[in-house]
Amino acid sequence: SQQGEEDPQALSIQEGENATMNCSYKTSINNLQWYRQNSGRGLVHLILIRSNEREKHSGRLRVTLDTSKKSSSLLITASRAADTASYFCATDFKAAGNKLTFGGGTRVLVKP
Amino acid sequence: ETGVTQSPTHLIKTRGQQVTLRCSSQSGHNTVSWYQQALGQGPQFIFQYYREEENGRGNFPPRFSGLQFPNYSSELNVNALELDDSALYLCASSLGSGPTGGANVLTFGAGSRLTVL
Numbered sequence: 001s002q003q004g005e006e007d008p009q010a011l012s013i014q015e016g017e018n019a020t021m022n023c024s025y026k027t028s029i030n031n032l033q034w035y036r037q038n039s040g041r042g043l044v045h046l047i048l049i050r051s052n053e054r055e056k057h058s059g060r061l062r063v064t065l066d067t068s069k070k071s072s073s074l075l076i077t078a079s080r081a082a083d084t085a086s087y088f089c090a091t092d093f094k095a096a097g098n099k100l101t102f103g104g105g106t107r108v109l110v111k112p
Numbered sequence: 113e114t115g116v117t118q119s120p121t122h123l124i125k126t127r128g129q130q131v132t133l134r135c136s137s138q139s140g141h142n143t144v145s146w147y148q149q150a151l152g153q154g155p156q157f158i159f160q161y162y163r164e165e166e167n168g169r170g171n172f173p174p175r176f177s178g179l180q181f182p183n184y185s186s187e188l189n190v191n192a193l194e195l196d197d198s199a200l201y202l203c204a205s206s207l208g209s210g211p212t213g214g215a216n217v218l219t220f221g222a223g224s225r226l227t228v229l
Contacts, residue, residue, distance in 0.1 A: 033217065033218075035218075035220075040149075040151075040200055040223070040225075041222050041223060042116070042202060042220035042221050042222045042223055043155070043202070043204075043218070043220045044220070045217045045218065045219070048217060088154055088155070090218075099145065099157055099160055099168045099170075100145070100157070100218060101157060102147070102154040102155045102156075102157075103154050104153055104154045105153075105154050
């Protein structure tokens, strides 16, 4: 499968703690994106990182990309109960044109 | 600026029936992608339309078909429904540059939840 795969599948933390999740993929990409999904609803775009970038920040989010290891990580700092959601990485494989392929997601529970 | 709207939000069908799901893309977007998301899994790419032409298809049988209209809204049709078709169907629009362009940020609708009995 060319999908990105997230790790861990599930994560439970206390409010205020940091949450880190990882994404691995198999073939060369144009870019990698992270999305959030609340309770089986539509996905919301969080951040896009291009293959020539190594790190990006957006508010409390920090994304890294290591193309040599074919992996990315998403860090949520100072988590809040509202961060409870599923987080998906999506890859734009060069061989697949301009279609995004999603991984299985990490389910994050932030306990108040 | 309106977002992506999908209809219906929920529907129940029986095996063998046909279903049509509808999607209105975000204003200014010219590309629509459809995804199927089974419970507890990630979205699976069904197909994408760019300026009314199919622009890529995932590993789904021909009974999954679609259309994109001149206003860039779209339909997903599924014939001969099977129990495994029960899922959340997500539509996402984007401003694309065609078959040779890279993937852009997707704006998702809230989805249509299909239950096949």
